[in-house]
Amino acid sequence: MPRRNSGARLRFLEKRQCFYIVWTDGGRSRERSTGTADRKLAESALADFLHLRTRDAGPRDPAEIFVTDVLADYAEERGPETASPWRIAAAVKAMVPFWQGKTVAQITRESCRSYVTARARSAGTSRRELGVLRAAINHAHRCGRLTRIVAVDLPDSPEPNDRWLTRKEAAALLRAALREPRVRLHLPLFILLGLYSGQRKSAILSLRWSQVDLDAGRMDFNNPGAQRSNKRRARQPIPRRLLAHLRRARLRGSDLGCVVHENGQRLKDIKRGFESACVRAGLEDVTPHVLRHTCATWLMQRGVPLWEASGYLKMTQETLQRVYGHHHPDFLKGAAEAFS
Numbered sequence: 001m002p003r004r005n006s007g008a009r010l011r012f013l014e015k016r017q018c019f020y021i022v023w024t025d026g027g028r029s030r031e032r033s034t035g036t037a038d039r040k041l042a043e044s045a046l047a048d049f050l051h052l053r054t055r056d057a058g059p060r061d062p063a064e065i066f067v068t069d070v071l072a073d074y075a076e077e078r079g080p081e082t083a084s085p086w087r088i089a090a091a092v093k094a095m096v097p098f099w100q101g102k103t104v105a106q107i108t109r110e111s112c113r114s115y116v117t118a119r120a121r122s123a124g125t126s127r128r129e130l131g132v133l134r135a136a137i138n139h140a141h142r143c144g145r146l147t148r149i150v151a152v153d154l155p156d157s158p159e160p161n162d163r164w165l166t167r168k169e170a171a172a173l174l175r176a177a178l179r180e181p182r183v184r185l186h187l188p189l190f191i192l193l194g195l196y197s198g199q200r201k202s203a204i205l206s207l208r209w210s211q212v213d214l215d216a217g218r219m220d221f222n223n224p225g226a227q228r229s230n231k232r233r234a235r236q237p238i239p240r241r242l243l244a245h246l247r248r249a250r251l252r253g254s255d256l257g258c259v260v261h262e263n264g265q266r267l268k269d270i271k272r273g274f275e276s277a278c279v280r281a282g283l284e285d286v287t288p289h290v291l292r293h294t295c296a297t298w299l300m301q302r303g304v305p306l307w308e309a310s311g312y313l314k315m316t317q318e319t320l321q322r323v324y325g326h327h328h329p330d331f332l333k334g335a336a337e338a339f340s
Contacts, residue, residue: 062104074136194291
């Protein structure tokens with residue numbers, strides 16, 4: 001049976017040396033820091049808290065609801081419906097210290113820029129986190145908790161990463177992976193799958209043999225029953241050069257096991273082994289995601305039509321043309337030949 005809802009009250013937490021406002025809401029215990037160890041200041045914070053929470057029920061003005069409440073509701077209600085709820089949880093955890101005690105009405109261009117400065121992380125990280133804040137506000141408005149939407153100012157998108165591997169660099173990386181005793185049985189296969197399929201690290205590590213048809217020469221990176229996200233996964237034919245490697249790897253795998261595995265166990269990550277191979281190969285600024293960049297770049301350099309490469313990579317044509325289009329042999333060719 002859920003706990004009865006109790007009124008908000010102050011509690012001094014010794015380990016944090018601070019007064020907290022604690023209450024029970026919907027059977028869940030909640031708490032919010034007052035940011036002070038002074039009793040009078042804490043009581044003032046409690047009074048402000050009660051003033052905001054005792055307004056009329058129904059949609060409330062942004063000045064009457066805390067940013068942290070909006071974030072908490074979004075994480076609890078929307079998070080489980082997404083393919084990666086931990087991403088939302090991580091963003092909310094990062095934002096709470098800055099927005100603690102602030103109302104939605106206090107979200108302005110200036111406060112968003114102050115958050116980016118205080119966060120002291122890359123523009124891409126701050127942009128993703130503030131994007132979660134924007135989604136949380138839209139969610140609260142759709143659910144009838146906010147009377148209006150408040151704009152969230154996002155930093156400019158960072159320039160796309162143009163790092164990709166040449167054929168010589170890719171060969172050096174494979175040789176280095178084969179010389180790493182601990183990872184030589186699975187890292188080379190991961191690299192080959194990344195280079196030839198262009199899929200993300202998570203899609204490759206979760207690929208199972210039940211999703212690979214060696215007879216028909218096709219593989220499907222969409223896990224059966226898994227929730228779909230914006231990071232789409234492809235169904236694609238297996239390139240001939242990759243097919244031979246997969247057939248050899250199949251002899252070491254099980255029917256339901258992962259294609260890339262370590263002693264039959266699914267790999268949680270491959271970051272450390274990959275970094276070690278890059279150091280051995282003398283490669284800088286190379287991460288597993290660079291394999292996806294490399295595949296897209298090679299497809300463009302070979303003159304593959306945009307629509308076909310887009311379907312193979314499961315990437316929008318707009319993104320493919322904007323980020324990789326300059327590698328295509330026909331890039332602005334008509335404009336250049338107009339002067340001939």
